[in-house]
Amino acid sequence: MAEPIPPVTLPPAKDPLQEGEWLQAALQQWLDTEFLPEPANQQISRRAAQIFVRQRMEGENDLGSLAIAIVTEMQEFDFSKSFYSEFAVANAVSDLLLDSLGIDRCCGQ
Numbered sequence: 001m002a003e004p005i006p007p008v009t010l011p012p013a014k015d016p017l018q019e020g021e022w023l024q025a026a027l028q029q030w031l032d033t034e035f036l037p038e039p040a041n042q043q044i045s046r047r048a049a050q051i052f053v054r055q056r057m058e059g060e061n062d063l064g065s066l067a068i069a070i071v072t073e074m075q076e077f078d079f080s081k082s083f084y085s086e087f088a089v090a091n092a093v094s095d096l097l098l099d100s101l102g103i104d105r106c107c108g109q
Contacts, residue, residue, distance in 0.1 A: 007063070007064055008097075008103060010056075010062075010097065012059075016053045016057045019053065020049040020056075022100075023049045023093065023096065024049035026100075027089070027092060027096060028045035030095075031044060031084065031092070034083075034092075035084075038082065038083075040081045044079075047073075048090075048093055051069055051073045052069075052093065063094060063097060066094075066097075068090075070086070070090040070093055071086045071087060071090040074089055074090070
């Protein structure tokens with residue numbers, strides 16, 4: 001039986017607003033290049049970054065919990081003018097954060 005991948009914990013936030021600015025820009029770039037640049041991408045990346053910043057300011061450092069918070073809160077977002085969903089956004093945020101930490105997304109190392 002395979003061993004479970006251990007949880008990924010982000011370092012404590014030193015400047016959550018700066019992290020949010022980085023995440024918003026990185027996520028919008030990802031959204032724009034994954035399919036098509038569309039006006040909704042800016043709104044999606046802004047909202048995801050707001051959720052992320054609030055969670056970090058509340059002391060959340062667990063990547064899984066951050067992804068769940070984004071999925072849950074992005075369910076209220078109107079994705080009808082987008083190619084994306086709350087799950088795609090949360091997965092993209094997770095991938096961007098793992099990349100920024102130098103963690104291989106394939107195997108959690």
